[in-house]
Amino acid sequence: MPVGAQRKPRKRKKTRGNAFYLGISAVSVGAVLTLWWIASRNAWVNPLFLPTPADVWYAFADIAKEGYKGSSLPAHIAASLRRIFIALAFIFVTAVPLGIICGRIRWIQAIFDPFVEFYRPLPPLAYYSLLVLWFGIQDTSKIVLLFLSGFAPLFIAAVHSSRRVPVDRFNGAKSLGAKGWRLYVYVIFPSCLPDLLTGLRTTVGITYATLVAAEMIAAVSGVGWMVLDASKYLRSDIIYAAIIIMGVIAILIDTALRLLIKRVSPWVES
Amino acid sequence: MTVEGTSASMPPRGAWTSAPSVDRSSVTTETEGAEGAEGIKLDGISLTYNQRRSPVHALKGIDLDLASDDFVCVLGPSGCGKSSLLNIIAGYLEPTEGSVWIGGTEHIEPNAQVGVVFQHANLFPWLTIAKNIEFGVKMARLPREERKRRVDAYLELVGLSHAGSQLPHQLSGGMKQRAAIARTLATDPSIVLMDEPFSALDALTRESMQLHLRSIWQKTRKCIFFITHDVDEALLLGRRIVIMHPNPGCIVQDFMNPVFVPEGEVSFSDARAGKEFVELRRFLIAQIAVGSESGSEIENVSRSGADKRTALL
Numbered sequence: 035m036p037v038g039a040q041r042k043p044r045k046r047k048k049t050r051g052n053a054f055y056l057g058i059s060a061v062s063v064g065a066v067l068t069l070w071w072i073a074s075r076n077a078w079v080n081p082l083f084l085p086t087p088a089d090v091w092y093a094f095a096d097i098a099k100e101g102y103k104g105s106s107l108p109a110h111i112a113a114s115l116r117r118i119f120i121a122l123a124f125i126f127v128t129a130v131p132l133g134i135i136c137g138r139i140r141w142i143q144a145i146f147d148p149f150v151e152f153y154r155p156l157p158p159l160a161y162y163s164l165l166v167l168w169f170g171i172q173d174t175s176k177i178v179l180l181f182l183s184g185f186a187p188l189f190i191a192a193v194h195s196s197r198r199v200p201v202d203r204f205n206g207a208k209s210l211g212a213k214g215w216r217l218y219v220y221v222i223f224p225s226c227l228p229d230l231l232t233g234l235r236t237t238v239g240i241t242y243a244t245l246v247a248a249e250m251i252a253a254v255s256g257v258g259w260m261v262l263d264a265s266k267y268l269r270s271d272i273i274y275a276a277i278i279i280m281g282v283i284a285i286l287i288d289t290a291l292r293l294l295i296k297r298v299s300p301w302v303e304s
Numbered sequence: 305m306t307v308e309g310t311s312a313s314m315p316p317r318g319a320w321t322s323a324p325s326v327d328r329s330s331v332t333t334e335t336e337g338a339e340g341a342e343g344i345k346l347d348g349i350s351l352t353y354n355q356r357r358s359p360v361h362a363l364k365g366i367d368l369d370l371a372s373d374d375f376v377c378v379l380g381p382s383g384c385g386k387s388s389l390l391n392i393i394a395g396y397l398e399p400t401e402g403s404v405w406i407g408g409t410e411h412i413e414p415n416a417q418v419g420v421v422f423q424h425a426n427l428f429p430w431l432t433i434a435k436n437i438e439f440g441v442k443m444a445r446l447p448r449e450e451r452k453r454r455v456d457a458y459l460e461l462v463g464l465s466h467a468g469s470q471l472p473h474q475l476s477g478g479m480k481q482r483a484a485i486a487r488t489l490a491t492d493p494s495i496v497l498m499d500e501p502f503s504a505l506d507a508l509t510r511e512s513m514q515l516h517l518r519s520i521w522q523k524t525r526k527c528i529f530f531i532t533h534d535v536d537e538a539l540l541l542g543r544r545i546v547i548m549h550p551n552p553g554c555i556v557q558d559f560m561n562p563v564f565v566p567e568g569e570v571s572f573s574d575a576r577a578g579k580e581f582v583e584l585r586r587f588l589i590a591q592i593a594v595g596s597e598s599g600s601e602i603e604n605v606s607r608s609g610a611d612k613r614t615a616l617l
Binding site for chain 2: 202203205206207208209210212213216227298300301
């Protein structure tokens with residue numbers, strides 16, 4: 035630096051906390067709600083397509099208080115969640131062990147691979163009619179549909195995560211005396227767990243979307259069914275309220291999963 | 305085996321500018337007694353990788369006898385087959401010819417009898433340090449009280465009694481490596497294999513770890529088979545030095561370390577400054593340099609081979 039020249043004060047990059055970014059998100063949501071309110075109040079869009087936020091709120095309050103078509107709102111939500119959680123439980127106890135074993139033993143993977151690869155790209159609703167034929171219109175067909183739609187993503191996550199267990203970790207465990215099923219339970223499964231929970235997030239997203247679609251086709255309860263039923267009477271306020279309920283439930287489930295991932299695999303975060 | 309008893313196998317003092325003769329007969333004689341107990345014997349180990357054009361001989365005719373309390377440092381240029389040899393002793397790789405014998409039994413598959421410490425600590429990230437150390441003991445199905453006793457004892461041995469409840473990612477590199485050593489020793493193996501365990505550490509931590517390891521060895525007297533690229537490290541730690549050359553990988557020098565420092569007598573920094581240490585280091589570097597040509601091909605082949613063998617169950 036030449037003599038006498040003055041160094042410009044360097045701008046220091048500010049480190050911002052989570053509150054700052056949460057604030058931005060809140061402002062963003064507020065802006066959209068305001069735009070919605072202005073557009074609906076000034077009747078820029080037909081109220082049939084876009085009810086006011088106040089109408090949606092009243093519809094929600096009414097459903098929450100009086101229920102919808104003979105069942106309370108919690109009962110509709112519980113019906114949806116029951117289907118999804120039963121399916122997820124079956125998915126977890128089958129896709130995870132099978133995927134881990136397939137990831138480690140190629141000939142077993144060769145048995146299952148053609149079937150998984152065949153049905154994986156199919157839209158779940160394409161074979162829903164078959165499931166209704168086989169299992170009837172009650173919950174069983176919906177649970178089987180959710181199981182099939184969510185099995186493949188978690189299975190594939192399990193296959194890939196078990197293949198990626200570091201060789202040194204695997205060998206090190208064997209040198210510590212682990213072998214057979216103990217190797218799977220104490221080393222491979224915990225190694226895969228962060229990837230499995232990430233896969234579970236994807237699975238929950240897919241099964242949730244499928245659930246709502248299935249309820250729209252054949253059901254007499256559930257949040258998805260509420261949307262379909264309200265559309266028959268052109269009650270867009272109820273449709274909007276039900277969609278917002280679905281979105282909030284999805285966000286809550288995803289947040290719970292993210293917290294679980296953080297809790298069971300803190301080393302991944304760091 | 306005593307330190308005094310090693311003089312027969314040493315190269316002559318003050319003659320480090322010329323190659324000492326490879327005198328393994330005296331070493332073998334010394335370790336024969338231990339073979340029947342927990343001694344380790346490598347008998348004609350060869351390893352060949354079948355490549356498309358021609359087979360590559362990674363190791364050929366390796367014979368080595370290790371006493372149950374040996375501290376052997378293995379030096380050699382990249383690609384000389386040091387890690388392949390370690391993988392064979394551990395049971396991760398199957399030799400093309402020859403066998404590994406531990407206490408009179410052929411060692412074929414990895415088990416707790418042969419402990420391994422890797423270049424990176426390789427701890428289970430989901431377990432606390434105490435649980436990591438307990439892992440091998442748990443696999444051996446020892447009673448809970450015995451498990452706790454061993455965990456406490458080995459945490460204390462490596463100076464980590466205060467860190468037992470922490471997760472590996474919360475510790476420094478040196479602490480992790482100490483925990484890895486404790487985890488390996490807790491299963492009471494016959495031999496501990498170490499594959500450049502301190503190479504990823506900074507200089508200060510490395511020296512501290514070397515002192516720790518020497519202290520641990522003095523207390524436990526476990527047989528340690530220590531691979532390193534660092535000549536100083538080999539001279540400071542190894543009671544016995546083995547030098548390997550590539551094409552094919554073989555042992556060209558095997559002698560008792562004449563500058564081996566018994567614990568407490570001389571500090572590592574003093575030992576490094578000694579005239580004999582400096583001369584021996586120069587000699588060893590020259591020895592390694594002789595074999596450093598054309599080693600890379602075998603290194604690449606052996607790595608891919610080892611990965612394939614261990615990638616799946």
